[in-house]
Amino acid sequence: MAHSIQSIRNVYDLAKCARDSGKPFDDEEIKKLLERTVTDEKLIPEYPRFEKGYATEDLFMRIFSLLPWVRSIVPLGQEQFPESSKETIQIPDYEIIFEAGNEIDTATILVEVKLVDGDKQTFELQKYKYEVLYEYSSHKKVTLLFAIFWRKQWVWTINSIESFIEKSSSYKISYERACANDLSAILGDYTYLFRKQCYRKSIFSKNEKADTEFIHRHEEYGKTIYEGLSLDEQKFESLCILEPALLDCAFDFKEISYKNLSNTEIEIIEQFDYLPHVYKLSSLLLAYLNKMYCIDKNNMYYEDNILIKRSFDIVDTVRRKCGGEKFYLIPYNVNETSTRLFDIQFGKVKHIFDAYKSTERNEGYNILVSHE
Incomplete structure (x- = not known):
């Protein structure tokens, strides 16, 4: 086997x-x-199931390696000898080393990657599967976490076993509970809050010889020759060719101004259709790379290229130009694992760690604490 x-x-x-x-x-x-x-010929028809699992693991490694505090993600492999050892001890998928509290100190966690496919809204982990994984983490004296990919929502959460509800033979966690107790903030998975009005200026030309770096065009107004953002509708900061795609996949805009600049050029100014917008960094990375055809949403395949390696800088730059602020999601449940990890990462940042320890929890509400 x-x-x-x-x-x-x-x-x-x-x-x-x-x-x-x-x-x-x-x-x-x-x-x-x-x-x-x-x-084992009986396993051959099961290849599509294995393929989805491996693709999920690869996607996790790629997306989370882009987070600013992650130093390394190392696949641990699944071969063990003697073969019978898997009955009592199981190696998780990844070891992650990340910056802990500053740029010098580091900490390590073990991560097992799981996929919630289709329309499912709950992940169930059999107890015996958890126990053999925990046995390995216990021997290593390293915290074990679960990276769950909720495919319908296209969202990653990082959860400890304490966030699951214990049943007789399994542990269960719903999508809502997983999001409320997400620990990905310890890896630099910021929550971006956009609560300022943002204005987008686009200039198009019907002159086919017009010089432009942009490759996209408006079906009616012609080639795009300028894209810019402003927080006051006066001073606009220009966008490069790789940045507008993030706006298109993350925000809805409504037109507020239309102007003929010449016989061939048209200027359109738009603003956010509604406020606020809230996105996790990992979710924006997924959406952006899907928009740029670097990720195939149908099978979770990613094409590793220079754009993927630059995607955090692109996303964070556009976030700044849009007036987005950095926050951290605080887990709803206070438990031993989350307290230890938040102490490692935020223990010296008083307003964040105090918020984790002292903020009143109200069901249905997420707790966000500002980076500043």
Whole structure:
């Protein structure tokens, strides 16, 4: 069994490498690889299920490696010897080293990645699966967390086992409970709050010879030759070619001004259609990379390129130009794991740690604390 599962992983990795190089395998080629390498034939029809799980793990590694406080994410691999050891101890998916409180000190966590697929709104973890994972983290004396990808919402949460509700043979957590007790703030997964009115100026030209860096165009007004943002409708800060896509995937605008600048040029000014907007950094990264065709939302495949590596800087720059403020989401439940991790990360930032310890919890409301 263990050898067969590793073979399936090897086929997945080969298929991803082929797609990365622009020469993807077709279904028949994948089937032939599976038939040649997987000894347990009953597992071959299960390949699509394994594929989704591995794609979720890869997507987690890629997105969370972009967060500002994450130093390294190391895949721990799933092969263990002797094979029977998996009955009592299980290696989690990743080890993460992150900046803890300052740029010098670091801390380490272990992360097991899970996918909630389809329309499901609850994740259930069998107790025996948790126990073998906990056994490994206990031996290592490193905190174990769960990274859950809620595919319908396209949202990641990081949760400790204390956030789950214990049943007779399993632990369960709903999407709402996972979001309320999300611990991703310890990794620099800011919550951006946009509560200032923002104005977007776009200039279009019907002159096909007009010089522009932008490749997108308006179906009626022609080529885009300028994009800019302002917080006072007076002074606009220009956007580069890679930045408008974030506006398009994250915000709704309404037109407030239309002006003919010449026979060929038109200026349109828009403003946020409503306020406030609230986004986690990891969610904005996902939305932006999907908009830029770097992530295939249908199968969670990502194309690793220079744009992905620059995406945090792009997202955070546009956030600043839009007047977005940095906040941290405080978990609803105060427990041993969250207290330890928040102390490591925010213990020396009095207003944040005091908010974690002392803020009154009201069901249905999230707790956000300003970066400042």
